[in-house]
Amino acid sequence: DTGVSQNPRHKITKRGQNVTFRCDPISEHNRLYWYRQTLGQGPEFLTYFQNEAQLEKSRLLSDRFSAERPKGSFSTLEIQRTEQGDSAMYLCASSFGTGGYTFGSGTRLTVV
Amino acid sequence: DQQVKQNSPSLSVQEGRISILNCDYTNSMFDYFLWYKKYPAEGPTFLISISSIKDKNEDGRFTVFLNKSAKHLSLHIVPSQPGDSAVYFCAALNSGGSNYKLTFGKGTLLTVNP
Numbered sequence: 001d002t003g004v005s006q007n008p009r010h011k012i013t014k015r016g017q018n019v020t021f022r023c024d025p026i027s028e029h030n031r032l033y034w035y036r037q038t039l040g041q042g043p044e045f046l047t048y049f050q051n052e053a054q055l056e057k058s059r060l061l062s063d064r065f066s067a068e069r070p071k072g073s074f075s076t077l078e079i080q081r082t083e084q085g086d087s088a089m090y091l092c093a094s095s096f097g098t099g100g101y102t103f104g105s106g107t108r109l110t111v112v
Numbered sequence: 113d114q115q116v117k118q119n120s121p122s123l124s125v126q127e128g129r130i131s132i133l134n135c136d137y138t139n140s141m142f143d144y145f146l147w148y149k150k151y152p153a154e155g156p157t158f159l160i161s162i163s164s165i166k167d168k169n170e171d172g173r174f175t176v177f178l179n180k181s182a183k184h185l186s187l188h189i190v191p192s193q194p195g196d197s198a199v200y201f202c203a204a205l206n207s208g209g210s211n212y213k214l215t216f217g218k219g220t221l222l223t224v225n226p
Binding site: 035045100 | 215
């Protein structure tokens, strides 16, 4: 069990560029979550997968955001046409059934 | 609309003393509560949880108290150690929901001074 892995750890991008983050959950976990944390705030729910099905998306997830979890394994979160307001820590977490969450170390995005 | 509130942005205590971190919630559907600890540049790590059918849960130096009628919970750390210095997040969920998503407070920065 190597925990939840997120890549990259840091990403600096110019406004208007597209970025993609990857999350590798704990292998036997069927649930995968994306959260976003901005400065001075707690993590905010973005979206949730059970196996490969995306079952819920927050209204925070605008049309510029898309998440996938092909084959129910790793997940990607893509942000198109990034804006400065997208600068945040993007956290991935996984769980099995109703068990506790394990969070990854996050990807810190800075849009300049 | 902050459904989970941590009204103290920071707390400073001396090593060996008790740290008490507070959390209030407004959503009556929340029935399971968790505390997470977060160091800079790392993801949150789970500390302790409590179900709404209990009023206290203890794990080593950490105890969580839940007052359902007041919609209030607190985390007690005794004795506090310098390594406990971190941001502490209170989180809540509705276990009857289908997605188990967590609603977090804004966090409290705990500093334990040697």
